[in-house]
Amino acid sequence: MLNYLWAAMIAVGIIYAVFTGNLEAITNAALDSAGEGISLCITTAGVMALWMGLMEIAGQSGLVAKLTKGIGPVLSFLFPRIPREHKAREYIATNMIANVLGLGWACTPAGLKAMEELARLEQERGNPEYQHGVWQKETGGSASPRKQTAASRTASKEMCTFLILNISSLQLIPVNMIAYRSQYGSTHPAAIIAPSILATLVSTIAAVIYCKIKDR
Amino acid sequence: MNVLSHISDIIIPIILFYIVGYGVVSKVKVYEAFLTGAKEGLKVVVDIMPTLVGLLVAVGVLRASGFLDFLAELLASLAEPVGIPAAVLPVMLIKLFSGSAATGLVLDIFRTYGPDTYTGMLVSILMSCTETCFYTMSVYYLAAKVTKTRYTLPGALLSLAVSAVMSVILAGMVS
Numbered sequence: 001m002l003n004y005l006w007a008a009m010i011a012v013g014i015i016y017a018v019f020t021g022n023l024e025a026i027t028n029a030a031l032d033s034a035g036e037g038i039s040l041c042i043t044t045a046g047v048m049a050l051w052m053g054l055m056e057i058a059g060q061s062g063l064v065a066k067l068t069k070g071i072g073p074v075l076s077f078l079f080p081r082i083p084r085e086h087k088a089r090e091y092i093a094t095n096m097i098a099n100v101l102g103l104g105w106a107c108t109p110a111g112l113k114a115m116e117e118l119a120r121l122e123q124e125r126g127n128p129e130y131q132h133g134v135w136q137k138e139t140g141g142s143a144s145p146r147k148q149t150a151a152s153r154t155a156s157k158e159m160c161t162f163l164i165l166n167i168s169s170l171q172l173i174p175v176n177m178i179a180y181r182s183q184y185g186s187t188h189p190a191a192i193i194a195p196s197i198l199a200t201l202v203s204t205i206a207a208v209i210y211c212k213i214k215d216r
Numbered sequence: 217m218n219v220l221s222h223i224s225d226i227i228i229p230i231i232l233f234y235i236v237g238y239g240v241v242s243k244v245k246v247y248e249a250f251l252t253g254a255k256e257g258l259k260v261v262v263d264i265m266p267t268l269v270g271l272l273v274a275v276g277v278l279r280a281s282g283f284l285d286f287l288a289e290l291l292a293s294l295a296e297p298v299g300i301p302a303a304v305l306p307v308m309l310i311k312l313f314s315g316s317a318a319t320g321l322v323l324d325i326f327r328t329y330g331p332d333t334y335t336g337m338l339v340s341i342l343m344s345c346t347e348t349c350f351y352t353m354s355v356y357y358l359a360a361k362v363t364k365t366r367y368t369l370p371g372a373l374l375s376l377a378v379s380a381v382m383s384v385i386l387a388g389m390v391s
Contacts, residue, residue, distance in 0.1 A: 005350065006274055013281040017281035017283075026277055029279065034269050037268040037269035037270075037273070038265065048260060049255075053253040053254035054231075054232070054235045056250060057235055057244055057246050057249045059249075060249045061235075061238050153362040153363060155362045159360060159368070160368045163353060166347060167375060168376075171345070177322075177343050177344045184330070186331035199379050202382050203382060207372075
C-alpha cells in the first residue's frame with residue numbers, strides 16, 4: 001500500500017509538472033526535501049536520545065510500570081489480546097500519555113518502540129510473516145524469479161488499532177496552535193481548547209468504535 | 217494565554233525533574249541508564265532516516281508540481297456549500313501528508329483572514345484535532361517492517377472525517 005502511494009505521489013507530481021511547466025521547481029523540491037529529511041533527523045536525534053534516555057531511567061525505576069498500571073483498564077479494553085506483562089503495553093501506554101499531554105517529541109520514540117514490540121508479539125504468536133530469515137514464496141502471477149523479497153508483513157489488529165488511535169490524536173492542549181494564534185493577534189487564542197478537545201474526543205470515540213467492530 | 221504558555225514552558229522541566237528524581241529515589245544508576253536509553257534512541261533515528269528522506273521528497277515533488285493546489289481548487293466548489301471555505305481545503309489535504317506544510321498554510325490563513333474569523337477558527341480546531349495520517353502510518357509501519365496495512369487507512373480517514381465535521385460544527389458555534 002505504501003509502495004503504491006509513494007510511487008503515485010512521485011509519478012503524479014512529475015507528470016503534472018510536465019504539463020504545468022514546473023519541472024524546474026521539481027528538481028529543487030526533490031533535492032531540498034532530501035536534505036530536509038536528513039536535517040530533520042539530526043534535529044530529532046538529540047531529542048530522541050534525551051527522551052529514550054529518560055525513558056530508560058523511568059523504566060528501571062518502575063515509573064513506567066506504575067503509569068502503565070494506571071491506564072491499564074483502558075489498554076485492556078483497547079488491546080484485549082496483548083498479554084498483561086508484555087512490553088508492548090508499556091510503550092503503548094507511554095505513547096498515549098505523551099499524546100494526551102501534547103508532547104509531540106515524546107510520542108514518536110515510544111510509538112516506534114511500541115510497533116517493534118507489537119511485531120515481536122506477532123513473532124511470539126508464531127505468525128510466519130514475522131519470523132526472521134523467512135523468505136516468502138512468490139505467491140500470485142508474474143513475479144520475476146530473482147525478486148526475492150523478505151516476507152511482506154501484514155499489520156496485526158493491535159497495530160491497526162494503535163495507529164488509528166494515534167492518528168485520531170487525543171490531545172488536551174494544542175499548545176502550538178494557541179501560540180500561533182496569539183502571534184497573529186487573536187483576541188482569545190485559547191478559545192480553541194474546548195472545541196478541540198470536544199472534536200478530538202468525538203473522532204477518537206468514532207475510531208474506537210470502528211476498531212472494535214473490525215477487531216471482532 | 218500567559219498561564220498556558222507557562223504551562224508549556226514548565227512541563228518539560230517538571231518531567232525531567234520527576235523522572236530523574238524518581239530514579240534516584242528508587243536507587244537506579246540514573247546516568248548509566250540514561251546512556252543506555254540514549255543509544256537506543258539514536259538507533260531509532262538512524263532507522264527512520266531513509267523513510268523520512270523518501271517521504272519528504274515525495275511530498276516536496278507533489279507540492280512543487282502544484283498538484284495539491286490544483287486538487288484543492290477542484291474540490292473547493294464541493295466544499296463551500298457545506299461550510300468549508302476554499303482556503304481551508306488545501307490545509308485538510310496537505311495535513312494528510314505533512315504537518316509542517318499544513319502549518320505553513322495555516323499561518324498564511326491567519327495572516328489573510330485573521331485567527332478569530334470563522335475560517336481562522338476552523339483551521340485552528342482542525343489542526344489541533346488531527347494527526348498527519350500518511351506520515352504517521354509510514355514511519356510507524358516501517359518500524360515494524362509492515363507493508364500490508366489492512367484497515368488502518370480507512371479507520372484513520374474515518375476518524376479524520378469525523379474531526380473535520382466536528383470542526384465545522386464547532387467553529388460555527390464559537391465564532
